[in-house]
Amino acid sequence: MNRRVFLKSGAMAMLSLGFAPSFLGRAAAAASARRKLLIAIFQRGAVDGLNMVVPYGEADYYRMRPTIAIPRDAVVDLDGFFGLHPSMAPLKPLWDNHSLAIVHACGSPDNTRSHFDAQDYMESATPGVKATRDGWLNRYLQVSSEERNPLRGVALARTMPRSLEGSAPALAIGSVDEFGVRGPAAAFQDEYAGSSDRVLSAASNDAFAAMRTLRQAAGVPYRPATGVEYPNGPFGKALQEIARLAKADVGLEVAFTELGNWDHHVNEGSVTGQIATRLDEFSRGLAALAMDLGDRLADTVIVTMSEFGRAVAENGNGGTDHGHGNAMMVIGGNVGGGVHGRWPGLGEPHRFEGRDLAVTTDFRDVFGEIVTAHMGVSSDALSRVFPGHRAASDPAVIRG
Amino acid sequence: MTHLLNRLTFGPRAGDVERIRATGIDKWLDDQLHPGRIDDHVAEAMLPQLETAPGGSDQKELRQFARRQVVTLASEKLLRAMYSERQLQEVLVDFWFNHFNVYAGKGRTSMFLPDYEHDVIRPHVFDRFRDLLEADAKSGAMLFYLDNWMSTAADTNQDAGLGIRDSRVRRRFGRFGRIPNPAPRIPATRPAAKKRARGVNENYGRELLELHTLGVDGGYTQQDVINVARAFTGWTIDRDGNFRFVAALHDTGEKTVLGHKIKAGGGIEDGEQVLDIVASHPATARHIAFELAQRLVSDEPPKALVDRAAKRFLDTKGDLREVVKAIVTSPEFLSADVRNAKFKTPFELVVSAVRTTGASVSDARPFVQTLQQLGEPLYMCQPPTGYHDTADAWVSAGGLVTRMNFATRLASGNMPGVELPSTVRDSKALALQIGSPEFQRH
Numbered sequence: 046m047n048r049r050v051f052l053k054s055g056a057m058a059m060l061s062l063g064f065a066p067s068f069l070g071r072a073a074a075a076a077s078a079r080r081k082l083l084i085a086i087f088q089r090g091a092v093d094g095l096n097m098v099v100p101y102g103e104a105d106y107y108r109m110r111p112t113i114a115i116p117r118d119a120v121v122d123l124d125g126f127f128g129l130h131p132s133m134a135p136l137k138p139l140w141d142n143h144s145l146a147i148v149h150a151c152g153s154p155d156n157t158r159s160h161f162d163a164q165d166y167m168e169s170a171t172p173g174v175k176a177t178r179d180g181w182l183n184r185y186l187q188v189s190s191e192e193r194n195p196l197r198g199v200a201l202a203r204t205m206p207r208s209l210e211g212s213a214p215a216l217a218i219g220s221v222d223e224f225g226v227r228g229p230a231a232a233f234q235d236e237y238a239g240s241s242d243r244v245l246s247a248a249s250n251d252a253f254a255a256m257r258t259l260r261q262a263a264g265v266p267y268r269p270a271t272g273v274e275y276p277n278g279p280f281g282k283a284l285q286e287i288a289r290l291a292k293a294d295v296g297l298e299v300a301f302t303e304l305g306n307w308d309h310h311v312n313e314g315s316v317t318g319q320i321a322t323r324l325d326e327f328s329r330g331l332a333a334l335a336m337d338l339g340d341r342l343a344d345t346v347i348v349t350m351s352e353f354g355r356a357v358a359e360n361g362n363g364g365t366d367h368g369h370g371n372a373m374m375v376i377g378g379n380v381g382g383g384v385h386g387r388w389p390g391l392g393e394p395h396r397f398e399g400r401d402l403a404v405t406t407d408f409r410d411v412f413g414e415i416v417t418a419h420m421g422v423s424s425d426a427l428s429r430v431f432p433g434h435r436a437a438s439d440p441a442v443i444r445g
Numbered sequence: 446m447t448h449l450l451n452r453l454t455f456g457p458r459a460g461d462v463e464r465i466r467a468t469g470i471d472k473w474l475d476d477q478l479h480p481g482r483i484d485d486h487v488a489e490a491m492l493p494q495l496e497t498a499p500g501g502s503d504q505k506e507l508r509q510f511a512r513r514q515v516v517t518l519a520s521e522k523l524l525r526a527m528y529s530e531r532q533l534q535e536v537l538v539d540f541w542f543n544h545f546n547v548y549a550g551k552g553r554t555s556m557f558l559p560d561y562e563h564d565v566i567r568p569h570v571f572d573r574f575r576d577l578l579e580a581d582a583k584s585g586a587m588l589f590y591l592d593n594w595m596s597t598a599a600d601t602n603q604d605a606g607l608g609i610r611d612s613r614v615r616r617r618f619g620r621f622g623r624i625p626n627p628a629p630r631i632p633a634t635r636p637a638a639k640k641r642a643r644g645v646n647e648n649y650g651r652e653l654l655e656l657h658t659l660g661v662d663g664g665y666t667q668q669d670v671i672n673v674a675r676a677f678t679g680w681t682i683d684r685d686g687n688f689r690f691v692a693a694l695h696d697t698g699e700k701t702v703l704g705h706k707i708k709a710g711g712g713i714e715d716g717e718q719v720l721d722i723v724a725s726h727p728a729t730a731r732h733i734a735f736e737l738a739q740r741l742v743s744d745e746p747p748k749a750l751v752d753r754a755a756k757r758f759l760d761t762k763g764d765l766r767e768v769v770k771a772i773v774t775s776p777e778f779l780s781a782d783v784r785n786a787k788f789k790t791p792f793e794l795v796v797s798a799v800r801t802t803g804a805s806v807s808d809a810r811p812f813v814q815t816l817q818q819l820g821e822p823l824y825m826c827q828p829p830t831g832y833h834d835t836a837d838a839w840v841s842a843g844g845l846v847t848r849m850n851f852a853t854r855l856a857s858g859n860m861p862g863v864e865l866p867s868t869v870r871d872s873k874a875l876a877l878q879i880g881s882p883e884f885q886r887h
Contacts, residue, residue, distance in 0.1 A: 159551070159592075161548065161550065161551045161552075161827060162648075164827075165827055165828060175651070175652065175655075175828055175829055175830070176655055176656065176661060176828075176830055178830070178833070178838075195841070195842040195843065203817070203818075204817065204818075204820055204822070205820055205843075207827065207828075212837055214841065214842055215841075215843075216842065216843045217820075217843060218843070224843075224846065225846070226846055226849050226850060226853075227850050227853060227854075228849060228850060228852070228853030228854075228873075228876055228880075229853070229873050229876060229877060230849075232873070232877055233849045233877065233880055236877060236880075236881055236882065237845075237882055240881075240882040240883075242882045242883075242886070244836065244840055245840065245845070245882040245885060245886075246882065248840050248841060248842050248844075248845050249842070249845050249882075251842040252842035252843065252845050252846050255842060256846075
């Protein structure tokens with residue numbers, strides 16, 4: 046963390062003042078020439094955003110959640126009104142150096158409360174339109190370059206997530222070491238290279254090139270940066286593989302992974318309990334990833350998403366039912382820290398359909414800003430990444 | 446001949462070409478178009494038994510049952526594709542399932558799957574489109590998957606309508622025991638939620654027009670979608686999971702659909718009239734003709750062929766047997782440039798691999814897993830579009846690697862439940878054959 050903080054605030058400041066040591070100049074130049082990276086993390090199952098980023102300044106929050114609210118004195122205070130769930134303390138250093146932006150009351154214009162539909166809409170980024178064939182991350186790959194490198198878009202997932210599905214080459218892998226041909230690899234390679242089937246020959250060429258790149262760049266067992274500890278389990282493992290690929294410079298531009306089990310209809314818990322356990326793994330993972338990325342974080346944006354939020358009121362089972370607006374987190378070296386988005390309030394008249402946190406920022410506005418301001422897609426091309434959408438708000442999560 | 450077998454079956458087995466030559470191509474095709482004439486008891490005997498649902502209300506147990514159910518059904522689908530003599534029927538079952546796709550992972554959809562495939566899709570693939578469409582519209586699987594079961598007139602009183610039916614539906618399913626509550630949940634303890642009328646749900650109405658019938662460019666408007674949805678209000682599911690029309694939930698107002706007036710005061714006939722209108726619409730004829738030609742001929746089927754197949758659809762009032770026949774007996778079907786032009790879907794790949802090797806499969810579950818790795822887990826396609834069967838959807842670097850690994854594994858003889866014939870000596874050569882670029886196409 047320290048090194049990163051130093052690079053972010055220290056090196057830039059010294060450079061701008063004109064007396065940077067030469068090695069820092071080189072580091073900064075290398076950094077700017079490097080590819081921008083977007084890491085998307087899906088919290089599948091609809092995380093309770095109100096217990097994740099707690100509006101502890103709202104009396105209604107406590108009135109509606111007599112048993113599961115996070116007490117004022119337990120939150121990790123952010124700005125005197127919002128606070129993080131105590132399990133998210135690992136993210137506090139990122140907040141403190143303005144590398145963590147939160148967009149609250151963020152979500153979809155579609156009112157579905159079906160996990161299936163809402164995840165589909167968030168990943169296709171065309172709410173209400175089921176027939177969209179590709180995902181928004183793949184459309185980013187399509188519009189940003191013609192390069193046929195499947196390592197530009199990698200999902201650390203068993204199957205290709207909807208977000209990355211589409212015509213641009215991308216990979217879904219369980220882990221870096223798993224990706225390879227187990228069998229007569231050289232013979233397969235020759236067979237395809239010599240084929241008159243140009244489409245398949247090219248795809249095979251991509252595959253073997255990617256395998257070669259991975260072997261060269263990430264062939265040795267991976268060791269995270271000193272002091273970095275990923276949480277145990279598949280989520281921590283996936284994040285570690287993302288850091289590995291990012292640092293190996295294999296051409297990675299978009300990475301995706303997910304963490305499930307947020308659907309807490311029963312016994313959600315508060316400071317402790319189910320949500321606390323999930324948020325602990327989630328936050329330790331994110332903090333470890335940010336720290337492991339080191340100076341690479343300067344070119345990276347990590348964005349977290351979940352299909353919808355949960356009802357303002359707790360239900361009769363100490364849990365929460367499907368709701369609407371949620372909180373999204375954006376982490377990175379070039380992020381405008383703070384809580385963004387208009388806060389609609391939790392009083393009944395301000396709620397969506399009388400029960401849920403209203404949505405004041407379309408999730409596509411956040412994605413869109415990241416894709417343009419961070420990834421460098423032109424505003425013309427943006428309409429191809431988010432067809433049918435015109436930005437309605439300016440979340441300002443990326444510094445200009 | 447091989448081309449015919451490539452497209453109308455899941456790939457030739459050793460000796461198939463000679464057998465068809467002996468029968469005569471015309472007779473073989475005619476039989477395939479009338480699968481009832483073909484004895485299929487050998488394949489039927491290989492199918493796994495579907496398990497009876499647990500009787501209790503244990504949610505975890507039910508979820509596990511649902512998961513096993515999907516695996517069993519997927520095994521059944523694989524085995525039929527591998528061994529059924531009614532190959533064209535099975536090719537079309539796969540086609541129509543994807544056309545009318547439902548997703549087993551959405552709530553209770555998986556509970557309806559056996560009936561859906563056995564009673565809704567398979568018996569109608571050579572039927573009139575209108576009959577298939579109605580069977581589908583009234584199926585528990587589709588009613589649940591696209592939410593029509595909870596679509597009601599905007600002013601329906603919750604307590605008189607859905608509130609009661611909700612709990613009935615939950616209590617029903619004798620063979621499934623208690624079923625997990627569907628999303629969205631409405632907690633009984635919250636008065637605000639009780640007041641919230643669900644009203645019209647456009648989900649089914651939209652997909653009916655966009656995917657099932659007219660097609661996305663079929664010339665309908667958002668107002669048509671709303672009115673179609675209104676016509677289907679009250680089409681829901683009873684306590685046994687069967688179709689039921691509940692007049693109290695139906696929007697009886699006047700509706701205009703694609704220029705046709707549906708007069709006020711109607712009931713179940715409103716929806717049936719919509720099915721009449723869309724099933725006989727020229728855009729539907731074109732859409733279905735295009736999709737079938739895309740599956741059977743090429744990713745971009747010749748326009749003249751699609752036009753003729755669409756005309757056949759309209760001339761025969763949507764007789765699907767006649768439309769398929771028109772396509773497969775066309776000169777375009779036999780044209781040299783469409784041979785081996787189609788890229789096999791993962792399902793087509795694994796099934797054709799088994800057929801070409803002559804392997805005997807006593808347990809299809811390893812293939813169920815392979816299909817997951819290849820990105821086509823059966824019954825698990827989320828969007829209502831179903832799995833696409835065009836090359837652009839399936840050709841990928843990662844996909845090819847997985848195909849090579851599958852070929853190696855199958856050829857090694859190390860897949861549990863799979864026995865290769867003793868004639869297979871050189872497993873490397875077999876792997877290179879199944880994993881070859883040529884074998885990925887048909």
